Amino acid sequence: MTVELAVPEPRAAQWTRRHLLGLEDLSRSELETLLDTAEEFVEVSQRRRKKRNDLKGKVVVNLFFEPSTRTRTSFGLAAKRLSADTLDFTTSGSSVSKGETFIDTAKNIEAMGVDIVVVRHSSPGAPHLLAQNLACSVVNAGDGAHEHPTQGLLDIFTIRRIKGRLEGLTVGLVGDIAHSRVARSNIHGLLKLGARVIVCGPSTLVPQSITQLGVEVSYRLDDILPRCDVINMLRIQFERQRSGLFPSIHEYARLFGLDSERLRRAKPDILLLAPGPINRGVEITPEVADGPHSAILQQVTNGLAVRMAVLYLLCGQPAGEG
Ligand code: CP
Secondary structure, eight states: OOOOOSOSHHHHHTOOOSOBOOSTTOOHHHHHHHHHHHHHHHTGGGSSSOOOOTTTTOEEEEEESSOOSHHHHHHHHHHHHTTOEEEEEESTTSGGGGTOOHHHHHHHHHTTTOSEEEEEESSTTHHHHHHHHOSSEEEEEEETTTBOHHHHHHHHHHHHHHHSOOTTOEEEEESOOTTOHHHHHHHHHHHHTTOEEEEESOGGGSOGGGGGGTOEEESOHHHHGGGOSEEEEOOOOGGGOOSOSSSOHHHHHHHHOBOHHHHTTSOTTOEEEOOSOOOBTTTBOHHHHTSTTBOHHHHHHHHHHHHHHHHHHHHTSOSOOO
């Protein structure tokens, strides 16, 4: 016998969007609906029978034009846990190599009767383009350096679960802010939910314009560490950088890497996050990444509940405005 959760129906009634394209457009109440719905789905993954029927008969496709380990598998598993049929598209081996366009590729996949497209692309705005051209729901799984809304949500969800609140907390986002879609989604979500955000990194990787979003900027990790309740160590995005944005990896690690010596400057209960993948020994040393302050693998576990919540809220709704 399948025991279905009594919950998230009332929460679904509060959700009217067809797409999840970013956290910038969401209200505080919408963010809370997503987080509260995810909270209900945590329990599903702890059961012996890790399955619900909410998306039975629906089709969810992963349309990934960039590499991914966590996001792609997490969305795939989330869809399966809700009993959806799933498709996994990757560019290698596809007709993209024969010159098929992004939109044509997506429209052909959608023509197989797809209900939700989860898309990752190197171009900012690619998911928005799909949302304008497809009839199904679109979820942004990372668009260039723009947004990665489900990563932002799972980071925020992890903070809320461990710290018990978001209001009044100080969260440090450290590293390659300029190229980080994770930073942007975190900033939009955290500020709306009442946290303070400090971004920190080498001046070449922290655009001055970021202050317009309402964050504090620092160029010295040692200065901000004692003030932070949470520190989120972002990956250096070597693949998106021009050369010469900092003198050397060794220099970066010395000034902005988190090791056990530097961690002594932090609050005793500091929570360490990292979106992954991590460059061990660059952003974080192995003993800190695997140490008692780290919630890196809990983030991955929580990501599953967050993505189940996203698919559930989008697919249970009549087509509305994105
Ligand atoms: N954090 C994250 O997006 O990881 P992947 O690139 O492996 O999906």
